[in-house]
């Protein structure tokens with residue numbers, strides 16, 4: 001019999017970073033994970049789904065899976081009050097997260113949506129994402145910060161070339177192409193992200209080059225955007241800085257990390273020109289003088 005029940009774990013993203021949550025969920029044999037952000041408050045939650053036996057009579061109680069999860073959280077000193085566990089009776093976990101994924105206006109002229117939501121009813125530029133992909137939905141504050149920055153740069157002067165390092169769903173590169181960038185290269189170290197970039201580029205009718213790699217290419221681009229995390233942005237500073245022809249946008253940073261990351265890029269000859277933040281997340285922009 002096919003399992004129709006699943007267990008949904010939710011916790012505030014302040015409890016642990018994305019990588020640690022992914023490792024924890026994988027050690028507990030997760031079916032899938034997502035990061036959801038409330039657009040108004042900027043508060044993010046980690047979500048993971050776990051399979052339950054459809055015949056289990058314990059659906060409302062302490063299932064074995066609940067006990068395993070609680071024990072794993074206890075081991076790493078996560079406060080039980082910051083965690084919720086819910087049994088989804090008949091809802092497929094693959095689509096459970098989609099109900100909260102709304103279309104959203106971003107910046108002055110973008111409209112970002114999964115394909116099951118309506119397009120804009122004004123002249124905003126429609127950017128559509130494959131609903132099958134539970135990452136890079138555009139709702140995370142760092143993605144919004146980057147989208148707003150990409151829009152600002154493109155409206156001032158659309159770049160001839162763009163690098164989206166750590167592209168995820170390819171959203172940033174696709175938005176830039178729709179805003180007039182002449183060409184874009186999306187790079188990600190995850191194969192499923194590279195596939196997502198290709199699918200999403202096709203849905204949006206743009207030509208996006210997507211490559212699997214974990215290191216920036218030996219090539220210069222007018223605009224470089226990298227929404228990754230503080231640690232990898234520091235590790236790759238010597239490879240990423242030379243890629244910047246004119247403008248660099250970095251995000252994936254906590255507000256407390258911006259000074260340290262910015263110092264690394266300034267040491268490579270770039271000039272900081274702007275910082276923005278949403279909640280605890282920040283972006284920082286540089287120019288090559």
Ligand SMILES: C[S@@+](CC[C@H](N)C(=O)[O-])C[C@H]1O[C@@H](n2cnc3c(N)ncnc32)[C@H](O)[C@@H]1O
Nearest residue numbers: 136143166167168188189190193213214227228
């Ligand atoms: C926070 S997601 C951002 C996705 C997308 N750019 C966005 O703004 O929504 C970070 C992405 O960077 C990728 N990544 C992390 N380290 C990387 C590296 N060294 N090289 C390439 N991609 C990397 C991850 O696989 C993930 O898809």
